[in-house]
Amino acid sequence: MVTLGLVDLEGLITDPATLANLSHDEAEWAPAGTPFAALRPRSTEDVQRAVRECAAQGVPIVPRGAGTGLSGGANATDGCLVLDLSRMNRIIEIDPDNLLAVVQPGVVNDDLKKAVAARGLWYPPDPASSPWSTIGGNVATNAGGLCCLKYGVTRDYVLGLEVVMGGPVEYGTAVKLGRRTNKGVAGYDLTSLLVGSEGTLGVVTEITLRLRPAPGQQGTVVGAFPGLVEAGEAVALCTKRGLQPAALELIDRACLQAVEDWKHLGIEPDTEAMLLARTETSEDADGLVSAFTDAGAVWTERSTDSAEAEALFAARRLTYPALERLGPLLTEDVCVPRSLVPVMLARIEEIGAKHSVQIATIAHAGDGNLHPLLITPPGDDNARIAAQAAFEDIIDQALDLGGTVTGEHGVGLLKRDGMIRELGPDAHAVQRAVKSTLDPLDIFNPGKA
Amino acid sequence: MVTLGLVDLEGLITDPATLANLSHDEAEWAPAGTPFAALRPRSTEDVQRAVRECAAQGVPIVPRGAGTGLSGGANATDGCLVLDLSRMNRIIEIDPDNLLAVVQPGVVNDDLKKAVAARGLWYPPDPASSPWSTIGGNVATNAGGLCCLKYGVTRDYVLGLEVVMGGPVEYGTAVKLGRRTNKGVAGYDLTSLLVGSEGTLGVVTEITLRLRPAPGQQGTVVGAFPGLVEAGEAVALCTKRGLQPAALELIDRACLQAVEDWKHLGIEPDTEAMLLARTETSEDADGLVSAFTDAGAVWTERSTDSAEAEALFAARRLTYPALERLGPLLTEDVCVPRSLVPVMLARIEEIGAKHSVQIATIAHAGDGNLHPLLITPPGDDNARIAAQAAFEDIIDQALDLGGTVTGEHGVGLLKRDGMIRELGPDAHAVQRAVKSTLDPLDIFNPGKA
Incomplete structure (x- = not known):
């Protein structure tokens, strides 16, 4: 029986209905476990305390933002503590002279956009989820969007992070990574390592972001x-x-x-x-x-x-709402060298025909990033199985074209096998070693990415 | 006595005069040791063999490009094998359809620029050393330059790497990191981790670079x-x-x-x-x-x-040649939040006056990256000591303004103490843990960064 010393923390949630809502993101079909509890921290100190307690008792921690993810990266594991960071939603600073902002992870992407626009500035990353998704979630998945073709992805805008980590430091230590300057090469780029790590290396509690002048x-x-x-x-x-x-x-x-x-x-x-x-x-x-x-x-x-x-x-x-009328969607996210987009589109059509699965494709074509949307009539188990087979075939074909299994949504639970195939055993061994070093207790979002 | 099984490899160098030339970069006053030998590999396989042999016998490896560095990052340590990668200088591929190039590390920056310009393309990073410095060296230090104000630094252009590594894989394994696609979030961003790691995590043997259309x-x-x-x-x-x-x-x-x-x-x-x-x-x-x-x-x-x-x-x-007429230059490389450039310039003037050191400053002002150049009359030991004190004071003041000890030249030997002060003990502990995990034998450029 877990007896976390967290019961007196404001915001600890054990109500089953609320817990159920906080147990999964928007990935259709990714399995979700039952958390022990959830916590909505208000400060870095709250997170530090939670991480210390969880480390002491071996309780896994699953951090989440708004839960708009599409790969199951924020899905609960059995007996975990869900850390819902949506209440840490303060914009701490906007510095127009140095084109940067400092925010808590729960700030919603569009809210940040509006706040900086009022100062004549722009935060470019624009995932389709921007009205709801949080900067912390965007950082966890290194979110892209439409304008990343010209302006880059989330990682390109993260100058520095505060992360509650473990491993080489005591679990619960808030470590400052990165910088406030526009350039800097002091030490390994751990900031870029943490961006896109899907909560598996620590809990991000503060983010220093690069801004741009407002676009024309x-x-x-x-x-x-x-x-x-x-x-x-x-x-x-x-x-x-x-x-x-x-x-x-x-x-x-x-x-x-x-x-x-x-x-x-x-x-x-x-x-x-x-x-x-x-x-x-x-x-x-x-x-x-x-x-x-x-x-x-x-x-x-x-x-x-x-x-x-x-x-x-x-x-x-x-497109998305029109397709959702037809049934639950399984959203793919492969990326191929941009010249091969037509080839990949043709192969997706073949895969759809082969498995009798209706597939509609949106693509960030300029980037080579395709989102085949697999549609299954509600309640049709055979269609579901066929769609899952098609999903794997699409991954195979993307890898065959020198592509990647995920362009911007993240690995989560849906792309783990694909990622391992893409990386190969050597690169995967290096990845695993980094994870074991920075989280030897394997409590940060275990079983993901 | 080291008895590397490398003696039959074409290009092994033991001639003391050549070794001396290959033992240091252009950092004034950074100490350089005496290598056991040097090797000019022609292929990834040569590098793999060298790394295997060195790992088996505990011989440190110091990789180098053209030796134009300004922080001692390529300086030899006693008894090391210098890996001079300048002969691995083949442009393997230029792919205009996908805006990328694949190169060996010894390709000179300007040579790549010319080759891609002939295809209507552009490789932006433009360190002042671009006529001589190699892409491998630029990757090792995450080199910047003038146009990074608008177009970013070397890391922004590295899509993928082949790195001969050790640790989680057998020493001498060539690991492929990153991708050829424009976007991708499968696994931790080890590519960014390796860029700027100054040869301390492995030997980069191939680099996949992002290109841009030719500028107007x-x-x-x-x-x-x-x-x-x-x-x-x-x-x-x-x-x-x-x-x-x-x-x-x-x-x-x-x-x-x-x-x-x-x-x-x-x-x-x-x-x-x-x-x-x-x-x-x-x-x-x-x-x-x-x-x-x-x-x-x-x-x-x-x-x-x-x-x-x-x-x-x-x-x-x-400016640079004009100042070199006055005596050896010690080149600083601090970076401060860009709005504080005037404050930092005033403090540099004060430091020069305090230590009676002549300091002239070039700055990438738009980035907040300053290069104070400390001039010492040749043969004047007191001036040298004063300059070193001024050098440390400049680092202190940059940190005081929320800056970094190195904007683009790298840590090497000259900025190690400054880096540790900048990172603080926790972030430094994480850095050290990453190094020990990826190079447990501590043979990749030991004692640096």
């Missing part, structure tokens, strides 16, 4: 293509011609069909793929229209008017 | 200021107004004086500081001229003509 006016360019090959050619032409859109998204026929069936936007039935781009200069917008046209687009549209731009992006925005 | 035409803006405060204010205004120059350099009165005494360019004696910027848009150039003027510049000049631009940058380019 953005334009939108959309193109409709008669086939995936033409759309892929358009993406390749953009790269060849040195264009630098801030986002370059692809949606396939299955996505377009689902949106059209639901909203009747008038999407032509002969449109097999659509590319949607955000641009920051008129030269880039001109260049994208030319590249789309030269690659065989049926039509292109552009706009710098924000309402029009929103309308042009409607198909992208509506 | 660059312009140059120069401003002369009556004081450091005004120059600092100009830098702050650039940040506040969201300007994004590709480089923003500052040189102080002592630099200007040395250049003027040597080349008689006609630099006005009342110019206390000069700012030199590279810009990529006319809006940024206009903005910089306004910011310089508003902050109190005595004069400003701008040009998009490349010959004129070179002339405007002459003072920057000539």
